Amino acid sequence: MFGKFLKKSKNRNPDKPLTRNIVDGRAYATLSDYQSTGGYEGLRTAITTMDSLGVQQVVKDSELRGRGGAGFPTGLKWSFVPMGEKAPETKYFVVNADEMEPGTFKDRVLMEKDPHQLIEGMVIGSYAIRATAAYIFLRGEYHLSAERLSQAIAEAYQQGFLGKNILGSDFSLDLYLHSSAGRYICGEETALLNALEGKRAIPRAKPPFPQISGLWGKPTIVNNVETVCNLPHIFFYGVEWYAGLGRGKDQGTKLFGASGRVKNPNVWELPMGTPIREILEEHAGGMQDGYQLKGFLPGGASTDFMLPEHLDVLMDFDAIAEHGSRMGTGTMIILDDKTCPVKMVLNLEQFFSRESCGWCTPCRDGLPWVVTILEDLIAGKGQASDLELLEHQTKMMGPGNTFCALAPGAMEPLQSALKYFRGDFEKYLERPVVKEAE
Amino acid sequence: MRDQDMRVDSQLSEAEIAEVLEEASHYPEKSGASIEGLKVVQKYRGWVSNESLKQVADLLDMSVEELDGVATFYNLIYRQPVGRKVILCCDSVSCWMLGSDNIKQKISDRLGIEYGGTTSDGEYTLLPIVCLGACDHAPVLMVGDELHHNVDEAQLDQILNTRAS
Numbered sequence: 001m002f003g004k005f006l007k008k009s010k011n012r013n014p015d016k017p018l019t020r021n022i023v024d025g026r027a028y029a030t031l032s033d034y035q036s037t038g039g040y041e042g043l044r045t046a047i048t049t050m051d052s053l054g055v056q057q058v059v060k061d062s063e064l065r066g067r068g069g070a071g072f073p074t075g076l077k078w079s080f081v082p083m084g085e086k087a088p089e090t091k092y093f094v095v096n097a098d099e100m101e102p103g104t105f106k107d108r109v110l111m112e113k114d115p116h117q118l119i120e121g122m123v124i125g126s127y128a129i130r131a132t133a134a135y136i137f138l139r140g141e142y143h144l145s146a147e148r149l150s151q152a153i154a155e156a157y158q159q160g161f162l163g164k165n166i167l168g169s170d171f172s173l174d175l176y177l178h179s180s181a182g183r184y185i186c187g188e189e190t191a192l193l194n195a196l197e198g199k200r201a202i203p204r205a206k207p208p209f210p211q212i213s214g215l216w217g218k219p220t221i222v223n224n225v226e227t228v229c230n231l232p233h234i235f236f237y238g239v240e241w242y243a244g245l246g247r248g249k250d251q252g253t254k255l256f257g258a259s260g261r262v263k264n265p266n267v268w269e270l271p272m273g274t275p276i277r278e279i280l281e282e283h284a285g286g287m288q289d290g291y292q293l294k295g296f297l298p299g300g301a302s303t304d305f306m307l308p309e310h311l312d313v314l315m316d317f318d319a320i321a322e323h324g325s326r327m328g329t330g331t332m333i334i335l336d337d338k339t340c341p342v343k344m345v346l347n348l349e350q351f352f353s354r355e356s357c358g359w360c361t362p363c364r365d366g367l368p369w370v371v372t373i374l375e376d377l378i379a380g381k382g383q384a385s386d387l388e389l390l391e392h393q394t395k396m397m398g399p400g401n402t403f404c405a406l407a408p409g410a411m412e413p414l415q416s417a418l419k420y421f422r423g424d425f426e427k428y429l430e431r432p433v434v435k436e437a438e
Numbered sequence: 439m440r441d442q443d444m445r446v447d448s449q450l451s452e453a454e455i456a457e458v459l460e461e462a463s464h465y466p467e468k469s470g471a472s473i474e475g476l477k478v479v480q481k482y483r484g485w486v487s488n489e490s491l492k493q494v495a496d497l498l499d500m501s502v503e504e505l506d507g508v509a510t511f512y513n514l515i516y517r518q519p520v521g522r523k524v525i526l527c528c529d530s531v532s533c534w535m536l537g538s539d540n541i542k543q544k545i546s547d548r549l550g551i552e553y554g555g556t557t558s559d560g561e562y563t564l565l566p567i568v569c570l571g572a573c574d575h576a577p578v579l580m581v582g583d584e585l586h587h588n589v590d591e592a593q594l595d596q597i598l599n600t601r602a603s
Contacts, residue, residue, distance in 0.1 A: 102532065143585075181514035182567075199508060200508055347529075
């Protein structure tokens, strides 16, 4: 039934579905721009030819994994939501648009340039779990995203893609934009739910998981912007097409980026499993003149450093994990040979320390402690035992010892820097201790 | 400063009340709109005074203590007067690598304020901010609602209207 769209869209880079409507010289895709490439036809297919569980099955079959950093299978996440007559009447579908991971600049592009893509994906996701209301949790500083999304939401209501009896079905949905007011911790799934309820953004204990008891105690799905933007295409082009996009083990495409001293810092939609070397050398244009690659964080501030020897690793969730890091958000931060890795780690830890919500002790007290040790070390006031102390901290704030993933994430660049750039840390110990410290 | 300059009525206006209640209608419990309610006040008054906070709390069926607990958690809710424009200087890793410390110093030199400070004419408040999600254009600044890319000294002149400190 969507053969004619398939043919039409094949001329428009179906190998880059997420960014197909991002065109040079055009500020953003309007509703008619969006519909001219098959926009809202994926939703039509889902809602008029499948029931909710059928939609869930398609997403499971697509093997779509969450693009917010953790890579959890989206269809599996959805399957934990109670369905059927005995399920609670009220359920929520929430999009995490609180993009605040340092070095990450991908969701902004999707929201600013093609806002309807996100909305269509949200209606599909909401239909899959039979949500009664949907929210976009948007970080407060993204003013342009807020403006474009608000307009797109109004248009979607006018066209019958939102509201009562969507596309003539028995499915109704209200969608709201929530504009937040800062704090990195809001990106943590359960802290986000507290924030959306109008509370301090402190993480919640799990279980119960949000799929069972989330927003106001109702079953809730929280998905990342980019994850949700994949949905219209999976239903429009089909699972087979989607599976054919990846180059490694994972399916589909991904927005990859690079920032730091590369020639062409930017974000690109590329197949999952694209080798890191290709992203850095072909797309980012290699290092700026006079700078060498020393290392990189593959997917944001809370991922372990990798080295030039890892350039041939594929940008795939499992492939990166095999080399001791995480793909995270897929936007790389490049460390050059003229930037001190110890100072870079200090900058990262200052960020995490400031953004700790203060709820649990290891994070609230441990992160400032790490910052102090690093500051002293850099100021020439360090001692040999400091490196052991830092290593101890990476264990103390590691997975399982804190309430949420903020502090363990903060420890990832530190632990890998201690491993790979040990000499740079030790160099600070060779300096004479400054007089005033004595 | 702003408080005295722009001394609007200490009572929330009809427009403010209507906007707060409109936000509240998006949630099954009114308190869901606490952050957006405070942002409505901020849009009109620049910051949230004790008087405003109490009125928003009343509108949202929250206690003052509860709402102040929320207000003081979020860094973009201002519980003290700020300048007409808030300068948010990104100090996260990609901007730091490309010289955000220097940009911050230049702003401080020019305006005579440190982080947390407001110029004596009430024009600008300077605050640090986490990654603004524009790392391909580092270093970046947000002044008011406007994002500035690849900020250098020459651009600062334009952004800050070549003001003497």
